[in-house]
Amino acid sequence: MSENNKHVNTESANDELEARNYSSKKYRTPDGVPADIVMFTLTKRERKTVTKTLPIRELKVMLIKRKGWPFAGRWALPGGFCQENESIYGAAKRELMEETGVDGGHLEYLNVYSQPGRDPRGWIISHAFFALVEEWMLEHRQAADDAEDVGLFTIQEALEELELAFDHRTIIEDAYRRIQQQMLETTIARQFLPRDFTLSELYQVIQSVVPDFEEPNFIRKITSTRSRKGIVEEVRDDEGNLVSSNQYSQRPAQLYRFTELVPRLSIYT
Numbered sequence: 001m002s003e004n005n006k007h008v009n010t011e012s013a014n015d016e017l018e019a020r021n022y023s024s025k026k027y028r029t030p031d032g033v034p035a036d037i038v039m040f041t042l043t044k045r046e047r048k049t050v051t052k053t054l055p056i057r058e059l060k061v062m063l064i065k066r067k068g069w070p071f072a073g074r075w076a077l078p079g080g081f082c083q084e085n086e087s088i089y090g091a092a093k094r095e096l097m098e099e100t101g102v103d104g105g106h107l108e109y110l111n112v113y114s115q116p117g118r119d120p121r122g123w124i125i126s127h128a129f130f131a132l133v134e135e136w137m138l139e140h141r142q143a144a145d146d147a148e149d150v151g152l153f154t155i156q157e158a159l160e161e162l163e164l165a166f167d168h169r170t171i172i173e174d175a176y177r178r179i180q181q182q183m184l185e186t187t188i189a190r191q192f193l194p195r196d197f198t199l200s201e202l203y204q205v206i207q208s209v210v211p212d213f214e215e216p217n218f219i220r221k222i223t224s225t226r227s228r229k230g231i232v233e234e235v236r237d238d239e240g241n242l243v244s245s246n247q248y249s250q251r252p253a254q255l256y257r258f259t260e261l262v263p264r265l266s267i268y269t
């Protein structure tokens with residue numbers, strides 16, 4: 001036996017011994033690891049006006065009223081405990097499926113919430129995600145056994161008017177900041193728009209998530225500046241003619257769609 005092999009054998013014998021003597025029971029471990037989801041949707045209501053105009057779009061967050069202790073009667077994010085045989089992402093996906101009946105959609109990791117005392121039941125570390133879902137997905141939601149009531153709230157209502165459970169206010173604040181940032185730096189607006197849309201609709205969607213967004217040269221910038229050109233393209237019919245729509249305006253407006261291009265914005269360009 002070579003010196004090298006001898007070394008490997010002793011090492012694995014040591015490992016085996018250590019594995020046999022190891023017990024995680026000797027240590028204090030968390031009492032639970034839930035996944036919480038901030039589910040955002042953009043509601044769309046047609047206005048009752050004579051002239052054609054854009055519908056009212058509002059960013060809403062879905063909350064569930066808790067039935068039992070802790071925080072009975074308070075509004076909370078949908079969430080549930082991760083089981084031993086699944087990943088945290090898997091638990092979040094399962095929760096999203098239970099709440100919306102839809103498999104898929106935009107689900108993204110937000111942050112971990114581990115402040116001691118955040119859950120009176122013990123050492124419970126929550127991993128939060130955010131999801132962008134379409135309003136119709138939430139309409140089909142059946143109230144789950146553990147939920148008393150479910151509601152869609154504006155961010156202002158959720159943060160300023162409701163008494164929320166656990167540290168869910170902080171989670172919602174963080175998620176809101178994240179989607180505002182993403183709305184300005186990525187093409188997530190596509191999650192809230194039909195495939196073909198006008199640039200006024202895109203502008204409105206951005207503003208409904210980032211209310212202080214104002215760009216007087218929006219159309220010129222999105223269609224012609226070097227860093228943004230190629231993110232959206234004009235819709236054309238089979239003959240190559242431009243397609244427009246007068247659904248929300250008196251005069252027909254050009255339709256656009258997002259391309260597959262991933263914008264790489266730099267602070268230097």
Ligand SMILES: Nc1ncnc2c1ncn2[C@@H]1O[C@H](COP(=O)(O)OP(=O)(O)OC[C@H]2O[C@@H](O)[C@H](O)[C@@H]2O)[C@@H](O)[C@H]1O
Nearest residue numbers: 031032033034036076077078079080081119124126146166
């Ligand atoms: N410590 C625990 N670990 C694993 N499963 C548990 C635990 N406590 C209860 N459960 C199981 O989970 C079920 C409760 O599930 P939910 O109602 O989904 O959980 P909830 O009470 O809402 O707890 C999740 C919430 O805790 C917060 O820390 C977190 O932010 C999340 O919103 C119970 O019926 C029970 O079967």
